[in-house]
Amino acid sequence: MGLFGERKSKEEKELEKMEKFMERYKLGEIDKKDLEVLQRIAGDLVGNNLFKAGMALSFAKAEEQAKVTYLSVLVEQNWLIIRQLSRLNKNIEELKNK
Numbered sequence: 001m002g003l004f005g006e007r008k009s010k011e012e013k014e015l016e017k018m019e020k021f022m023e024r025y026k027l028g029e030i031d032k033k034d035l036e037v038l039q040r041i042a043g044d045l046v047g048n049n050l051f052k053a054g055m056a057l058s059f060a061k062a063e064e065q066a067k068v069t070y071l072s073v074l075v076e077q078n079w080l081i082i083r084q085l086s087r088l089n090k091n092i093e094e095l096k097n098k
Contacts, residue, residue, distance in 0.1 A: 018038070021038070025079040025083070026083060027082070027083060029083070029086055029087065029090070031086065034086075
């Protein structure tokens with residue numbers, strides 16, 4: 001073991017980020033084939049968070065900050081809808097297979 005412990009590979013770091021993202025939005029039941037899309041969305045959101053932090057530090061106008069806040073709420077709402085649609089789809093598949 002080195003002085004600074006084991007270094008994680010890029011893939012391990014990406015997997016860790018994805019797991020945190022999925023836990024934050026409770027997306028554990030999402031179909032595995034949708035994970036690739038989730039990874040792209042998560043990457044876009046990371047960039048957006050940096051933008052929001054920059055806006056706050058730059059003392060942007062209150063109206064602009066409000067717009068960004070409302071858009072963030074819509075993103076959160078979309079994750080809720082995605083979870084519910086995934087659950088519905090799972091239930092429909094189970095009914096279809098009976």
